[in-house]
Amino acid sequence: MFKKIFILFVYCLLGVFIQSSFASFPTLALIKPDFLVMLVIFLSLKYRDIYGLLLCFFFGLIFDFASVLYVGPNAASAVISFLVVNYVGQKLFVESFMGLLILGFIVSLTKQLVYFSLIISWIQPNIGIANLTETLTTSVLTPFVVRAISFFGKKTPQDKRRKD
Amino acid sequence: MWILNFIKENVLSGTAIFLLIISFCLTAKSFEKGSYLPSLGINLVGRVIAPAEKGRHELFQSIAAAWNRYVNLWDIEKSRNLLFTENKALEDKIASLIEVEYENQRLRKLLNFGQSYPYKLIGATVIGRNSSNWVRSLTINRGKQDGMKVGSPVVDGKAVVGQIIAVSKKTSTVLLLTDNISGIDALIQSSRTPGIIKGTGTAMLEMNYVLKGSGVVVGDKVISSGLDGIYPKGKLIGTVTKAEDTVGLVKKIEVKPSMDLFKLEEVLVLVSE
Numbered sequence: 001m002f003k004k005i006f007i008l009f010v011y012c013l014l015g016v017f018i019q020s021s022f023a024s025f026p027t028l029a030l031i032k033p034d035f036l037v038m039l040v041i042f043l044s045l046k047y048r049d050i051y052g053l054l055l056c057f058f059f060g061l062i063f064d065f066a067s068v069l070y071v072g073p074n075a076a077s078a079v080i081s082f083l084v085v086n087y088v089g090q091k092l093f094v095e096s097f098m099g100l101l102i103l104g105f106i107v108s109l110t111k112q113l114v115y116f117s118l119i120i121s122w123i124q125p126n127i128g129i130a131n132l133t134e135t136l137t138t139s140v141l142t143p144f145v146v147r148a149i150s151f152f153g154k155k156t157p158q159d160k161r162r163k164d
Numbered sequence: 165m166w167i168l169n170f171i172k173e174n175v176l177s178g179t180a181i182f183l184l185i186i187s188f189c190l191t192a193k194s195f196e197k198g199s200y201l202p203s204l205g206i207n208l209v210g211r212v213i214a215p216a217e218k219g220r221h222e223l224f225q226s227i228a229a230a231w232n233r234y235v236n237l238w239d240i241e242k243s244r245n246l247l248f249t250e251n252k253a254l255e256d257k258i259a260s261l262i263e264v265e266y267e268n269q270r271l272r273k274l275l276n277f278g279q280s281y282p283y284k285l286i287g288a289t290v291i292g293r294n295s296s297n298w299v300r301s302l303t304i305n306r307g308k309q310d311g312m313k314v315g316s317p318v319v320d321g322k323a324v325v326g327q328i329i330a331v332s333k334k335t336s337t338v339l340l341l342t343d344n345i346s347g348i349d350a351l352i353q354s355s356r357t358p359g360i361i362k363g364t365g366t367a368m369l370e371m372n373y374v375l376k377g378s379g380v381v382v383g384d385k386v387i388s389s390g391l392d393g394i395y396p397k398g399k400l401i402g403t404v405t406k407a408e409d410t411v412g413l414v415k416k417i418e419v420k421p422s423m424d425l426f427k428l429e430e431v432l433v434l435v436s437e
Contacts, residue, residue: 064205070194
């Protein structure tokens with residue numbers, strides 16, 4: 001169990017590293033895709049219980065600490081995104097390529113909505129075309145990243161039962 | 165018994181609400197003046213990520229250096245001659261500037277002015293950029309052990325870059341001037357019109373509280389006034405790209421920063437002595 005948690009936190013730190021170092025490359029107008037959204041989707045599909053919720057919260061907190069400025073908005077948006085994935089997962093076949101793409105789009109929009117709703121009490125954020133660009137780049141990359149993490153991740157009994 | 169059943173059925177929702185309340189409290193705490201949370205963040209996560217960012221930066225620098233050394237050889241002779249001529253001109257300019265410096269010191273002594281530049285300049289390399297699209301910041305390879313302090317202004321040699329907001333042992337985070345919460349007291353260089361430069365979260369800045377009739381035009385240079393006690397006086401901030409009258413008493417002024425965010429590789433931190 002601790003090994004599993006350790007591996008998941010390595011994925012999270014890798015996501016933070018990629019977000020800050022490489023993520024300017026595959027982007028439109030130099031807006032980076034949001035790797036937290038991809039990690040949250042992966043966790044929410046893999047662990048649909050309280051364990052997944054807590055992991056999403058802590059991953060959001062790590063991304064908040066990495067941004068250095070505001071601690072809390074990413075954590076809150078990760079929690080809401082988990083609930084959205086759980087809900088949408090019951091309505092759509094989200095494990096297909098298109099399903100993951102649509103899920104990436106919905107979750108990215110939700111995350112930005114929650115993020116800006118939280119900070120708007122203190123500052124006036126500049127909301128515009130950049131938000132849509134981030135949503136589009138995130139949704140396009142989500143199927144690839146989620147499938148890559150699933151491919152390298154160890155299968156849980158839940159996955160084996162699903163496959164059977 | 166029904167309470168236990170209720171809790172069992174609503175564990176997920178209850179936990180989600182509880183976590184949201186914690187997140188809101190943390191967000192409120194982050195916005196408090198002098199909050200310890202940004203420093204906590206850089207010490208917890210920054211220490212783990214910083215060595216990887218340094219390694220990535222050095223690898224890219226080596227690849228870029230190899231490319232420049234072996235692929236651009238045919239340009240070296242031309243560049244060499246150009247640089248030689250430029251160097252001669254700069255040497256002449258330095259000589260005359262030294263004279264101006266001496267004259268300035270003599271005049272200041274005469275007029276009994278205080279020392280105008282009580283800063284120590286520390287060079288730093290940019291090893292990482294903002295991890296979020298909505299926070300404009302950089303990570304530099306200087307930390308507490310190099311004398312970095314929260315609040316120290318950062319420049320890139322000719323223009324203002326931003327301010328240090330969090331410091332760990334070996335790295336620091338610089339909040340760029342273009343971030344939403346950045347602000348700097350400024351002047352139009354030619355007309356000495358005062359105003360406040362504010363970040364907008366995009367690549368541009370806006371200058372607020374400039375009255376109509378102030379004579380600000382497109383192309384005017386904007387410099388720091390030094391009145392905020394953070395940035396030294398006279399540092400270049402940017403150039404006015406738009407100056408329009410509004411229905412109120414003030415002008416709407418857009419400023420293009422002189423620092424090129426995407427080409428920033430080395431910066432200077434001004435640490436007060």
